[in-house]
Amino acid sequence: MVAFFEMVGGQALAFIGFALAVGLCCIGSAKGTGMVGEAATGVLSETPEHFTKCMILQALPGTQGLYGLAAGFFGLFTLGFFSGSPAQLTVGDGMAILFACVPIMLGGLLSAIAQGRVAAASINIVAKKPDDYMKGVIMCGIVEFYAILSLVGTILMLMYAL
Numbered sequence: 722m723v724a725f726f727e728m729v730g731g732q733a734l735a736f737i738g739f740a741l742a743v744g745l746c747c748i749g750s751a752k753g754t755g756m757v758g759e760a761a762t763g764v765l766s767e768t769p770e771h772f773t774k775c776m777i778l779q780a781l782p783g784t785q786g787l788y789g790l791a792a793g794f795f796g797l798f799t800l801g802f803f804s805g806s807p808a809q810l811t812v813g814d815g816m817a818i819l820f821a822c823v824p825i826m827l828g829g830l831l832s833a834i835a836q837g838r839v840a841a842a843s844i845n846i847v848a849k850k851p852d853d854y855m856k857g858v859i860m861c862g863i864v865e866f867y868a869i870l871s872l873v874g875t876i877l878m879l880m881y882a883l
Contacts, residue, residue, distance in 0.1 A: 731810025731818075735800060738815075738822035739793040742875065746789025746829030753782025753837025760841040764848045774847045774854045778840040781861045785833035788872040792825045796879050814883055821878035828871025836864040 761775035796818060800808045810818070843857025 727812060729812075729815075731812050731815030732800075732807070734812065734815030735796065735810055735818040738819035738826075739796045742796075742822040742825050742829070743786075743789045743793045745826045746792075746833065747786040749830035749833030750783045750786035753785070753833040753835075753840070754779050756834075756837040757782060757840040757844065760844040761847075764844055768848070768851075771847050771851055774851060775844060778843050778847070778854070778857060778861065781840050781858070781865065782833045782837040784865065785829040785836070785868045788868055789825055789829045792822060792872060792875045792879075795876055796822065799879050799883075808883065810883075817882040818879065821882045822875055824871040824874035824878070828868055828874075832864055832868040832871070836861050836868070839864055 757775075757779040761779060764771055765775060797803060800810070800818075808814075840857065840861050843854065843860060846857045847854045
């Protein structure tokens with residue numbers, strides 16, 4: 722196992738962390754926005770004038786994909802990849818960065834799916850009481866808070882990983 726990590730190197734482990742952060746967040750966002758889109762099509766077939774309200778609800782689970790991308794860019798920036806002189810990482814440094822990405826990996830993936838469920842259920846508000854749709858947006862915002870905490874946790878750990 723040690724030989725494998727020495728062969729892979731610290732930078733490769735850091736890149737695995739960044740790739741998983743972006744990839745898992747985007748998978749969660751795709752799943753969440755897909756669920757809301759499925760729920761919205763029924764409402765829109767009957768009342769197309771509610772498109773904007775449905776679109777707002779559908780866009781909310783997509784933010785976690787952006788958070789994953791932000792974490793990946795922040796990590797690459799921290800390591801100096803945009804300045805032209807990337808840091809040389811030990812295996813320990815690479816593992817620290819990989820584990821620093823875990824909060825947004827898991828928080829982004831799971832909160833996007835959970836937020837998609839809340840937003841899909843909130844489509845019922847649009848169907849029955851369209852003027853109250855902001856109640857659904859607020860409920861989605863509560864789930865969003867935990868995605869933001871995951872991003873902040875990852876950024877704080879990346880700041881102190883090296």
